[in-house]
Amino acid sequence: MTAEFLIEADELLANYDPRGALVIDARTPQAYQAGHIPGAVFLSTYGCFIPDSSQAGLHAFAMDVSSRYAAIGVTHDTPVVVYEDATGMRAAREMWILEWLGHRNVRMLHGGLDAWRAMGGDVEHREVKAVPSKFEPTINPELVITANEISQSLDKGSRKLIDVRDSDEYRGLDNTVCCDRRGHVPGAVWLEWTSFLQNGRYKSAESIRQLLASKGITDQNELVPYCHRGARSANAYFAFRYAGYARVRNFIGSMHEWSAHHDLPIEVELPTD
Numbered sequence: 001m002t003a004e005f006l007i008e009a010d011e012l013l014a015n016y017d018p019r020g021a022l023v024i025d026a027r028t029p030q031a032y033q034a035g036h037i038p039g040a041v042f043l044s045t046y047g048c049f050i051p052d053s054s055q056a057g058l059h060a061f062a063m064d065v066s067s068r069y070a071a072i073g074v075t076h077d078t079p080v081v082v083y084e085d086a087t088g089m090r091a092a093r094e095m096w097i098l099e100w101l102g103h104r105n106v107r108m109l110h111g112g113l114d115a116w117r118a119m120g121g122d123v124e125h126r127e128v129k130a131v132p133s134k135f136e137p138t139i140n141p142e143l144v145i146t147a148n149e150i151s152q153s154l155d156k157g158s159r160k161l162i163d164v165r166d167s168d169e170y171r172g173l174d175n176t177v178c179c180d181r182r183g184h185v186p187g188a189v190w191l192e193w194t195s196f197l198q199n200g201r202y203k204s205a206e207s208i209r210q211l212l213a214s215k216g217i218t219d220q221n222e223l224v225p226y227c228h229r230g231a232r233s234a235n236a237y238f239a240f241r242y243a244g245y246a247r248v249r250n251f252i253g254s255m256h257e258w259s260a261h262h263d264l265p266i267e268v269e270l271p272t273d
């Protein structure tokens, strides 16, 4: 099964026309220079943190990233394909942001550049000059959840918070220096984002559903993945949609935001050994 937001390398290769779609390489400038899909432009908003998920913070973030998409020629009418080396967090975050900004035709290359190369796709090294556009966001509020909404409903309702960082981060044993406090949002279950992937691609929908079921999560729940600042959680967000869950929202502010609000509760799990 392929979800509508994924494009397989063989399909992209068979229909590829760099003039008909905007292909975005969401890796690093160095990786882009070392070889990218012919015609692809470089853009990464990975370094853009959301100030906070208040309405003002969301608005500021939307304006910031929209201007970056406009600078590379994104319009609402241009089909967009975004990729990185495999099915990872950077391309997923770009795709999530674009959908949140109201873009309705964005897809992620399943398996990324590795899959493209494996199908015999070429790469080129020249820098592709972007043609700037106007890109006005039409925010889709259903894709996002704010720290305030989460804090209002802790321990209540059918919402399930899913911490997709690594085990040390979840338990509060990591060395993340940019966050004021360590630990996780009370009540969040831990399922690392990489557990939804295999060989650079999403696992089957059934496998992802089994992982969620092992944590007591069903179709009746609203799923809220979070991580440090919304990239790994964007990958999990699409894993959950791929697996058929209808109600999924990304906490884009994630622990970076949560930990900065000292009035919000935080939980740490002490090691048992």
Ligand SMILES: O=S(=O)([O-])[S-]
Pocket: 089, 227, 228, 229, 230, 231, 232, 233
């Ligand atoms: O993936 S991340 O946003 O936690 S750095």
